[in-house]
Amino acid sequence: MQLSSTGPRPRVLHVSQPVDGGVARVVTDLVRAQLAAGAEVTVACPADGGLAPAAGALGCDVRHWRATRSPGPLLAREVRDLRRVLREVSPDLVHAHSAKAGLVARLAVRGRLPTVFQPHAWSFEAVGGATRLLALNWERAGARWASRMVCVSEAERCTGRRSGIGGRWSVVPNGVDTDRFSPVPAHVGRSGIALLDGTAPTAPLVVCVGRLCRQKGQDVLVEAWHEVTRRVPSARLVLVGDGPDAPALRAAAPSSVLFAGSVADVVPWYRAADLVVLPSRWEGMALAPLEAMACGRPVVVTDVDGARESLPPGQGPRCLVPPERPDALAGAVADLLLDPPLRESLGRQGRRYVTTTHDVRHMTGAVLDVYRELLGTAPGGRATGVAHTEYRESIHS
Incomplete structure (x- = not known):
């Protein structure tokens, strides 16, 4: 399944923290499918954990992005470092995975490129009190910088909508490689x-x-x-x-x-x-x-x-x-x-x-369909090429 049958190969940047567990496996599956579909794919992630070597083994461009697992005093540096990656890679689309990468990527891009945010479970469900309110208010505000929010279940989407998070949504259930994961006695x-x-x-x-x-x-x-x-x-x-x-x-x-x-x-x-x-x-x-x-x-x-x-x-x-x-x-x-x-x-x-x-091919194909839709126009309805030129000028200024 090709991402684009005409024109230059689209450049996709995945931004991920965490770098292990289910999130890393989803990103790896997406990278594999998108490379096969003809995209130029880069992953920005911390060097520790399994994601960087797994993506590199697939032939993906890997940029080591220093980022802690949770927000903290290094947030401004993490945004600057990711902006540097954006300048170097000049992607057509950014796909941010999980709460921390979603925070930094949306602050770095600010809606000037097609941006997919995939929470992989909402951050505000993990905390309580004032921290929960802070996380929830950020997700409500940050939604304006996501061209599309991709949820892995209908329940996750409903939780987001019920919590006052607006924006455009797609539900793409997780999938697994049913050839690799197969029965034996x-x-x-x-x-x-x-x-x-x-x-x-x-x-x-x-x-x-x-x-x-x-x-x-x-x-x-x-x-x-x-x-x-x-x-x-x-x-x-x-x-x-x-x-x-x-x-x-x-x-x-x-x-x-x-x-x-x-x-x-x-x-x-x-x-x-x-x-x-x-x-x-x-x-x-x-x-x-x-x-x-x-x-x-x-x-x-x-x-x-x-x-x-x-x-x-x-x-x-x-x-x-x-x-x-x-x-x-x-x-x-x-x-x-x-x-x-x-x-x-x-x-x-x-x-x-x-x-x-839940075959992985269903999942990766559905994400490619989201990309195809978003790569037609950038936020605000402008042609992707014009928006991309404006973005390059703004981020280099």
Whole structure:
């Protein structure tokens, strides 16, 4: 699928912070598809994490942009550094991913180029009090500098609209590579995973993939795990990922909880699992449940924005639990561990659903359609070429 059949190759600049986890995987998938579609693609991101090497390996131009994960005293420097990247790259379109990159990119561009902002979950859902109000007021104000806001779920869009964030919206659900994330029998999946040495081959295995942080709710899962093992004594839980909550989780976890840390390839862990759990407090639309279902594994997720939309129709009563309810989470997990035929049926349903609804090719194609629309005219209805010339003159002045 070509981005443009005539004229020069469009230049796309992705700006991303964070540089790991689901956001990095989405950006990498977009870069791969856009290079194949004939675009000139640049990624501006911090050098640490997996995004820069992954994008570089695809043949993408990578610019190391120094940026912290959260807003702070270095914000003015981060905006200046990104303006330098903009001068060097001279993009036709900027696509900013997540709250921090969205803040800096919109301050740097200020609507003078077609700008896509993709929140990947709203920043104001992560905080409370005065900080929440500040984040919400920024998103309301910053919307005027986004030509399009791309949400990964209808629930995420509704939350934005309900919170008073205006602008033009597109909903593009996340997608996964259904060739890479594919099923194998669980006993085959467990072979070769050193961390599972000494674990009985028949022991029920629950896997949670995600950054170890408050958003992902692993603390709720660890609390629930005591009740799970009361009902299923041989069960084991593996937390795959790293993050700021790792020390506290290790201190609170019983011996039946294993820590895999950050891994280069999560596919073996999905294939090893009998059940995959993501007990998030908030989400846009996490990749982990989609990846797990693509591997034919049933999932249990919390009833938060995006997560409920990731489930196949009809699975909610068994696989959807209220957030921050360890009792409900324990009940759902234990019930499924004790019912192998139901797990197998749910896994087959999930695989069919992801291949038809959440294939990565659907996602990347929909984003390309947004680009095609925006590259026709710049904000205010001016021709892109005129706006681009004016922007170059203003940013160099």
